[in-house]
Amino acid sequence: MTAPGLLAELLLLETTVWRALVTGDAAADGTLLAPDFLGVYPDGFAGREAHVGQLAGGPTVARFRLSGARVLSLGEGHALLAYRADYRRTGRSGDEAMYVSSVWRREPGGWRNVFSQDTPADGRALP
Template sequence: MADLETFLALERRVWEALVAGDPAADGAMLEDGFLGVYSDGFAAKADHAGQLAGGPTVARYELGDARLLELAPGVVLLAYRAEFVRVGSQELEAMYVSSVWRRAEDGGPVVWRNVFSQDTAEGGPVPV
C-alpha cells in the first residue's frame, strides 16, 4: 500500500521548485507526458516548468487535508488542499489539488513521477 507521507514529500518538492524558481527541479518531478488542468487551460511539462523562467511564482505554501487513493499497482492519486501566497502578493489563496503519480519502470531505484495534476480554486481569496 502507498504511504501518504511519501507522496506529500514528493508533492512538496514540486512546490519547493515553485518557491525557488527552479524549472529544472520542477521538470525532474514531472513525467515527459505530464498533463496539467488549470483554470487557464491545459499545460504540458514544458509549460509547467516554463512558468519559472522569470523566477519564483510562490512565496510560501502549506499543504493539508491530504488523501491518497491507489488507482493501480504503481499508480496513486494524491488529493489535498493547498494554501499559498504568490510572489508579489499578500493575498492568501486556497485550492484543491489532485495529482497522479506513477512509478517509473527503469530497472533502477524506485522513482515516482507526476503524470497529471488538476487544481480547483477554493471559492476565492482567504482573509489573511
C-alpha cells in the same frame, strides 16, 4: 506499500514540487514531472514544458501550506494524491487556496507526476 507509507512518500514529492515554485528551481520541478504530464488549471491545459517554463522568470510562489492530504491507489504503480494548498503567489498581497489532485506513476527512476488538476477553493458551487 501501505497507504500511510504511500501517502508520506507522495506528499514529500508533491512538497518538493511546491518548494521548486518557491525557489524558482525549474530543474527540480521538471525532474518530478513525466514527459507526458498534463495539468488542468482554471485557465486551461498545460504540459510539462509550460509548468517548468513558468519558472523562467524566477519563483512564482512566496509561501505555501499543504493540508488534508489523502491518497488513493489507482492500481499497480499508480496513485492519486489529493490535498488542499493554501499559498501566496510572489508579488501579490492576498492568500489563495485550491484543492489539488495529482496522479503519480512509479517508473524505474521513482515516482513521476503525470497529471494534476487545481480547483480553486473559493466556495462557489457549480451551477
